[in-house]
Amino acid sequence: MFVEFLYELRARKVPVGAQEAIGLARALAAGLHESSLDGFYHVARALLVHSEAHLDDFDLAFAQHFRGVHVEAKAIAEELLSWLRDPIKTRALSEEEKAMIEELDLEEVLRRFEERLREQRERHDGGNRWIGTGGTSPFGRGGFNPSGIQVGGSAGGRSGAVQNADARRYRPYRSDLTLDVRQIEVALRKLRAFAREGGDRELDIEATIDATARNAGEIEIVTRPPRRPNTRVILMMDVGGSMDPSAALVSQLFSAAKRATHWKELRSYYFHNCVYEKLYRTEGLQDPVPVRELLRECGKQHKLVMVGDASMAPYELLGSSGYGGGAGSSSEPDARLPGAAWLMMLRDHFDRAVWLNPDGIGPYPHPTVDAIKGIFPMFALTLEGLGEAVSELVRGRGRA
Amino acid sequence: MSDFRRFRGTERYLTSEALEAAVNCALVLERPLLVKGEPGTGKTLLAEAVAQSLSAELIPWHVKSTTRAQDGLYVYDTVQRLYDARFGDGDVRDIRRYIKLGPLGRAFSASTRVVLLIDEVDKADLEFPNDLLHELDRMRFRITETGDEVAARERPVVLITSNNEKELPDAFLRRCVFHFIDFPDAELMREIVRVHHPELDRSLADQAMQVFYEIRKNTRIRKRPSTSELIDWIAVLRRAGVSEVKLDKTLPFLGALLKKEQDLTALADQLAGGRRYRS
Incomplete structure (x- = not known):
């Protein structure tokens, strides 16, 4: 009986339930498997698996359940594979x-x-x-x-x-991540706004009917510009150092943001610990962009999302990039500005900005976290925090 | 369930055992079949093949980023009605004249069983599949303007393709039979090439396939060529009268296989590397 097999799948976190069991039973009753184990494999796979991410788990479960091949618990295998991933030279x-x-x-x-x-x-x-x-x-x-x-x-x-x-x-094809990416996507969806821009190319039915009626039945066409997504988002992410433990979480956020199609524009930049005169386009802190240039390019309607743990040595925030963790000091006056000043400059430029902290908002005081909290509204990088941050970003125009 | 006809592929569309099982499951259980896989592995063609083998009409619905679930059901043509109200063509009191059924509506109201293809469902808005759940489940919907109900007389065979650009919601996935089209192995590929180019010279086919798999093996290529590109490429080669190909700088019509500039550079690098190695 295949019910045990379903529990085997459930143990491997393949979401199967009564609906799948009934479907499979009906398919078997109709003789779709042609009374062979091979046929059963294909039929069961089509009905029990809903995503290519689970095909691997299905194969494992099937092998264990039906062929008697002993497969050790997945957890051990994963660990084992990590030892084997980069082999040394063969003797x-x-x-x-x-x-x-x-x-x-x-x-x-x-x-x-x-x-x-x-x-x-x-x-x-x-x-x-x-x-x-x-x-x-x-x-x-x-x-x-x-x-x-x-x-x-x-x-x-x-x-x-x-x-x-x-x-x-x-x-x-397995990805134990994607489930959460969708949740993040849904949270980010709220971060959208439409604006009517461009030429009058869409018929405004309500207004047309209204105008026609006022015109004693003579048709009066009213048009308006189509609605287009008008949200522009700038994502700035802290990388390296203390952020390494949260790298997976941040990359989830990043891929969800990347896939969001309801934004007009998404720019993403990286920094290390604190922002100084330059931001970087790549994770490896290559391809620098001066902050001032970015501010010139982006209007205040862009929504700024900072991601970082905000914990750094106080001198990184309050000292200038000359002796902070900032890259490449120069003799210009910009080089003497402390990190906090750059953060405030960013905050002042944009109407709406938030700081997402993957470490969460702890109850204990922390010098730099508290200082940054004074500059940016800070939220934990959890689904809940993300939701709050999004509602902060869409709340009205101008500063509260 | 004796009247049900098994799907075995068609002359032009070769299937695997797994794909046949999935299609037959969908037919018997009357559930939508969700097909995923690399671009160019024949997801859309599958719908045509299924329609052909069932001798049923195919109603395609190509989803775009602006498509709403409502568009698939029906559209109420207010403008036409307004126009007729002014210029007096026909009876404007009959609102039914201004209801235009969408692909889903047409599939439901068809008198015989049809095949409905919802192509690239992941292109649409995140909530699009959720909005269709009820309609696909019950195979009926109500037109709000008239109060009429459109219900399927013969449940259509529904095929849904996805390129994985967005995650599909769980509730939607649960209602579908799922199949992931694998990239065909060399043997099946040889058959596919033969089906599409029956008079193709054997040695050219072998050479082309060798080059094709060699290019696919290059891990630096981002958009790897797929079945449809191989078929196109061979078609171009035949038209141009090319009789032999090998993987070097003179490879003809590379544009049919590689579509990204970075990929062309990556291949050029590979070829240059190979030459240095040989000398």
């Missing part, structure tokens, strides 16, 4: 050495593989026992063993792997 082996490597039959290899999986607790390279890279143990990748199990990646010197323990074709 050059002499013929004698190659002969010495024991040839094992599949049963034996599988049994030992599981055993080893349970025992191993750390990364291992170049050895002959543990799962690692570049070694002669039967397990691992990029290594040499004629009857070994290859774990992820490409085979090494010789493709003698008896069985590729993970022929998982849909692995690249």
